[in-house]
Amino acid sequence: EAGVVQSPRYKIIEKKQPVAFWCNPISGHNTLYWYRQNLGQGPELLIRYENEEAVDDSQLPKDRFSAERLKGVDSTLKIQPAELGDSAVYLCASSFGDSNEQFFGPGTRLTVL
């Protein structure tokens, strides 16, 4: 079974530029999460989807971040414009139903110069 797929794996951009990350969750997983992980810290939830509905986006900086999950499968997280402080690893995870286990992708390492 394929795991959670993310692309790109690495991205380097200048500040004020836009950037987008893509995630394909495990087939059949209805719940999808986007996390941000700063160096030496634990992942922090940005947004959680149940199918195509964003049920928790309280920690998403909505002035510059946006996300979508069309058709309840793939998801895209966008930052526009990027700031220096956005440099981090952006992790996507998925889970099925009320499972306690979340499956994480390898992440996208973003560097903003």
Next chain:
Amino acid sequence: GQSLEQPSEVTAVEGAIVQINCTYQTSGFYGLSWYQQHDGGAPTFLSYNALDGLEETGRFSSFLSRSDSYGYLLLQELQMKDSASYFCAVRDPDAQAAGNKLTFGGGTRVLVKP
């Protein structure tokens, strides 16, 4: 809000036993999870405790005391491949019934030496 504390780093030799403690302060509580993350890798699920007591899975065990707001992950017969960061995470009681929200601790970096 949620607050979790765990040691930042632990060093041990191969074959040893390591215990990683996690204390939490939350307004409510569903359960405590543990994840392992190798450098540059994805976090992977290790265990989940919803009830008090010890859960054993191979060389790894996880313990929970709800009354003490405390849990630990026990790594036995340490191997070099166990060098990684270990995160405790609280399942958020504000989450809707379907799916779950996790709040992660800062992680404990475990270094296994020969």
